[in-house]
Amino acid sequence: MIVTIKNILFICVIVLSFQMVHSQTTYMTKKGHLKMVGRVNDKPVIAESHKLSVFLDYKTKQIKGTLDLKSLVSKIPELKNYLKEQQQPLMVYFSGTIPSDDFMSQPHQPLIFNWEVTVAFQNKKFKVILKTTLQHIEEGSVFSCRLNAMGNVNTDIIGLNKIIPDLDKTIEIQFIQFILRV
Secondary structure (H helix, E strand, O other): OOOOHHHHHHHHHHHHHHHHHHHOOEEEEEEEEEEEEEEEOOEEEEEEEEEEEEEEEOOOOEEEEEEEHHHOEEOOHHHHHHHHHOOOOOEEEEEEEOOOOHHHOOOOOOEEEEEEEEEEEOOEEEEEEEEEEEEEEEEOOEEEEEEEEEEEEEHHHHOHHHHOOOEOOEEEEEEEEEEEEO
16 A cells, blocks of 8 residues: 555544544633632631632533642631641542533533532542533634532531631532633
8 A cells, every 4th residue: 555645644634633523522621710618716718729620521421620629728827737738639539410411502501500529538428519500602613611610518528627626517619610622
């Protein structure tokens, strides 16, 4: 078989076309913003990170994410000291499935749903229900999705009550994140 430049170009076009078709269903961000709001001694406190990673696969309806808690910024002295002392990353992993097929069309109406998320942290797994909105946004020829989620997490389950004395039993987590097509 004679390999010509024409054959090589044809193969390249086929491979690139496949990758473009495949990538149109995958969205992600590595610099997402997460906010945790709670109360210590009846005073509001906030911890934030800009290193939330979120991955959305429209084919499998899966949303997965990670956050290193060491990336949290807070004015809570106990939390700051605890995070500073940690040698290893404090990775939180989460995943859940979008409970609807309606989002597969482009563009779609905003989806509002209760998202059951499985969270894994330090050999513990637990479920959290987040009130979630997923909206497809078209910006010319570029598409992105806005994921807005919020819910409460029990501080006993994740062990924050041991790090921060007098922290309320629940904290609210929230994020509004644009997830770009890759």
